[in-house]
Amino acid sequence: MGTWDVGPFDNDDAADFADALDDALAHVRIEMIGAVLERVADPADDDSRLSDAPRAVAAAALIAAQCPGGVPVDSGYGPHTPMPQFPAYLRDLAIKALDGLIAKPTWLADAWNASPDGSKWRRTIVDLRAVLDPPQQETLFVS
Numbered sequence: 647m648g649t650w651d652v653g654p655f656d657n658d659d660a661a662d663f664a665d666a667l668d669d670a671l672a673h674v675r676i677e678m679i680g681a682v683l684e685r686v687a688d689p690a691d692d693d694s695r696l697s698d699a700p701r702a703v704a705a706a707a708l709i710a711a712q713c714p715g716g717v718p719v720d721s722g723y724g725p726h727t728p729m730p731q732f733p734a735y736l737r738d739l740a741i742k743a744l745d746g747l748i749a750k751p752t753w754l755a756d757a758w759n760a761s762p763d764g765s766k767w768r769r770t771i772v773d774l775r776a777v778l779d780p781p782q783q784e785t786l787f788v789s
Contacts, residue, residue, distance in 0.1 A: 654707035659700035699754035706740040
């Protein structure tokens with residue numbers, strides 16, 4: 647996989663995924679994103695978790711872009727076609743997929759850990775996760 651920066655679409659696999667999303671109908675885009683996240687989130691499916699890792703990060707970024715505080719995916723390598731509104735269940739699936747990429751070592755995490763830009767990549771993942779699952783403030787007293 648060729649990589650040129652730490653963004654979710656800054657690698658060959660994710661850029662190819664963006665091209666495939668651009669070529670698909672809106673309802674198929676939702677299915678494609680859901681499928682890649684399901685494969686990576688499945689702890690029993692190490693092969694998919696390993697091979698689909700860059701696409702899962704890209705899919706999580708697209709979902710996070712629709713969340714409060716999300717950053718639009720405006721990389722020249724991301725999809726150019728507007729994304730449909732993603733169903734709420736994909737948000738939870740994206741969190742689970744990102745957690746799976748970090749909890750168990752994957753070639754993607756290992757490659758970034760060996761890179762001088764590894765801390766920037768990890769920050770990208772942490773930021774995506776924070777948008778997808780923001781900390782909840784508990785209100786004990788209402789004034």
